[in-house]
Amino acid sequence: MSVNKPAIAAAFGRAAGHYDQFAGLQRQSxxxxxxxLGGTRPATVLDAGCGTGWFSRVWRQRGTRVLALDISPQMxxxxxxxxSADQYLNGDIEQLPLDDxxxxxxxSNLAVQWCSALSGAVSEMCRVTRPGGQVAFSTLLSGSLPELHQAWREVDSYRHGNRFxxxxxxxxxxxxxxxxxHDTQITLRFPDVLTAMRSLKGIGATHLHEGRPATTLTRGQLTRLALAWPRQQGxxxxxxQLFYGVIRCD
Structure with a gap:
């Protein structure tokens, strides 16, 4: 899968200033x-795709030396x-700027879904890990955001979410x-469609692997989305759909 990394970096850069207020999914994941991971207490952690450093700070508070890496300089x-960390690295998970x-x-929490090839990202993360160390990652799976897809089908024929x-x-x-x-489902609830849409934009997740024409959401589209969007208790x-993986590196 071909991924436009500069566009992804720009999307997350635009979200950096307000990312934390929309990052409930990231924190739950x-x-x-x-x-x-249980009671694992590593001496050194690389937070690959650190965002604003929420979990970098969690690890640092545990007495761990943290290297925070992100593709977005603004993040x-x-x-x-x-x-958040002891060292900051601007770089790509598929080409980590570290020695073996x-x-x-x-x-790596909810970052590798933006990679061109997950196999390459996994190889890189294992490469920089010491023998006996671990790689812990989460990512989104196929079947995520069915409500978004269902609602947009009533508005236009474009794809409005990535394939995972x-x-x-x-x-x-x-x-x-x-x-x-391990895999699980996380469902987030919003009072209205606009808030739901803003949650995606707020975490930088509006860049699509497959491009679509740039458009502004009209009042009519918003009304149609609201009517078509699945609801639970109003x-x-x-x-x-989330996948969690913990790899032991030999």
């Missing part, structure tokens, strides 16, 4: 990933302002490495 600036065996744990890998494809991308896998929902 990261907390689940922490639970799967790194936000992380640095909050003293530099960290005890690579932590299946569970089987994610496991295959791990290349037969020692993998503990609230507008967005459902995400």
């Amino acid at each position: 990261g907390e689940q990933l922490l639970t799967l 790194l600036e936000s992380a640095a302002r909050q003293h 065996g530099q960290v005890d744990l690579v932590w 890998l299946t569970r089987e494809q994610v496991i295959a991308a791990c290349g037969g490495r020692s993998l503990a896998a 609230e507008y929902v967005l459902s995400y």
Whole structure:
């Protein structure tokens, strides 16, 4: 899959200033990933795709030396302002700017879905991990955001969400490495359609792997979206399918 990395960096850069107020999904995902790691206390962690550094700070508070990496300079600036890490790296998970065996744990929470090839990202994360260390990552799976797709089908014929890998494809991308896998669904609820749409824009997730014409949402489109959008107990929902993987690197 071809991915426009500068466009992704720009989308997340635009979101950096208000990212944390919309990042409920990221925090829920990261907390689940922490639970799967149990009481692991690595000496050095690479937070690959750190965003504003929320989980960099979690690891640092545990006494861990943290290297925070992101493709967006603006995200790194936000992380640095909050003293999230010990070192900051502007770079790509598929081409990590580190020598082999530099960290005890690579932590990547909801970032690798933006990679061109997950297998390459996994290889890179394992490369920079010391023997006996771990790579812990979460990513979105196929079947995420069905409500978004259903609603937009009533408005136009364009695709308004990315295609994500299946569970089987994610496991295959791990290349037969020692993998503990877990998947779950997280459903977020919103009072109206506009708030639901803003939640996607607020976390920078509006860049599509496959382009579409740039348009401004009209009042008529918003009304049609609201009518077509699935609701639960009167609230507008967005459902995400998540995969969690913990790889032991030999």
